[in-house]
Amino acid sequence: MKRQYDMLVVGGGPGGAFAAKTAAEKGLSVCLVEKRPAIGTPVRCAEGIGKELLTDFLPPDPKWISTDIERAELVAPDGFSMLLEPSKAGNEVGYILDRKVFDRELVWKAAEAGTETYVKARATAPIMRNGAVAGAVIEQHGKKYEINADIVIAADGIESKFARWAGIDTTVPYKEIETCAQYLMTGLPIDSKRTTFYLGNEIAPAGYLWVFPKGDGTANVGIGIGGDKSGDGHRAKDYLDRFIAQKFPNGKTIELIIGGVSVCKPLASTVADNMMIVGDAARISDPITGGGIYNAMYTGRLAGQTAIAAIEAGDTSREALMPYDTTWRASKMGKAIERNYAIKEVFTRLNDEKLNSIVHSISKINLEHFSTLTLLKELMKANPSLLLELRHLR
Ligand code: FAD
DSSP: OOSEEEEEEEOOSHHHHHHHHHHHHTTOOEEEEESSSSTTOSOOSOOEEEHHHHHTTSOOOGGGEEEEOOEEEEEOTTSOEEEEOHHHHGGGSEEEEOHHHHHHHHHHHHHHTTOEEEESEEEEEEEEETTEEEEEEEEETTEEEEEEEEEEEEOOTTTOHHHHHTTOOOOOOGGGEEEEEEEEEESOOOOTTEEEEEOOTTTSTTSEEEEEEEETTEEEEEEEEEGGGOOTTOSHHHHHHHHHHHHOTTOEEEEEEEEEEEOSOOOSOSEETTEEEOGGGGTOSOTTTOOOHHHHHHHHHHHHHHHHHHHHHTOOSHHHHHHHHHHHHHSHHHHHHHHHHHHHHHHTTOOHHHHHHHHHHHHHSOOSSOOHHHHHHHHHHHOTTHHHHHGGGO
16 A cells, blocks of 8 residues: 555545546555445435435436335325426436445445445544644554545545644534435335425424335335434434334335534535535535435545645645635535525424414415525515525525
């Protein structure tokens, strides 16, 4: 194993994989370390992604697509359900991936492009020189060694310890972590082409419950609730178990995952001298849905591109890496995060009566295309006092 690279990537999720692939393709020497023994497992995701978002990165491949979704359903707290057909549902429909295969494929592509990849290799501390990151201490098979790099990409997901160790404040307020529980279930009487989202404070306080089909009566059935809503007897898994006992009493559980999703604002800065922070580690996930696969790929690719330019210019200082930060913030994704954060702040305070009224009113209008902007308009109609709070977003 070499001990010096142009770029070291910590974490082999979609963010790290895209950063590594992008930089290695252009000839940078890249090393990727992943703490788990196998890329992609265990899956901590409901695996949904909008079609257009995915194809921005790679052509869809049946080997990592579980289901091609055609419609989305939104169920109000009072049980009223509205169906969004494909032409209207936008990114609420898409693919349900098989992330065990998908994540592996992304790292595979990075390796094919020339990235040296090490699994069961955990970054345990940054190497700091003159106050700047210069690599990482790696622990693998009971041994410790150092890997030096001109640029380090912190792509270590929601746990995001690397950037914190390097001095960046990555704290997420407790109430802005959605605590999640999800079963992979089979034997379910569901429409295999439809994702369903259940809303309501009795069902999923400050969050939502989802059923994402994976084919053959199988689905990811999961829930995210506001961190401050969780407690003894009313944790995410308790809500989910109650729902399943009622809705899918004969379903069989194959897997359980517990995880967290940040629904806070992204980090104030996602660059430092010799370091860029991507994906969940930078809190760049959608504050309404918690979705972050696309965001991780987008920021990973951008970080890879920025690294190429910085290495070519021989300057990896914070200033030289700043285009990464400013570009993703100014992108469509960055703007959507900003807007959706403001909507989320309002949405999580709504009582069931208001939620009912919103779903009912959305179902009545002839939507050209469902989007968060449409949701915003309906939110305002249902609660005119929001006009004041959200007027800057229109
Ligand atoms: P990750 O995919 O988390 O990858 C980080 C990697 O870094 C991991 O493999 C980890 O093992 C590794 N790592 C961590 N620390 C170290 C270390 N010290 N050394 C080496 N390696 C390390 N998003 C969607 O778009 N759609 C969904 O339907 C969806 N559903 C979700 C459901 C749940 C229950 C949860 C928890 C999340 C969901 N998400 C969803 C979010 C999505 O999973 C993440 O946004 C996405 O995986 C972020 O990619 P990433 O590369 O930033 O991080």
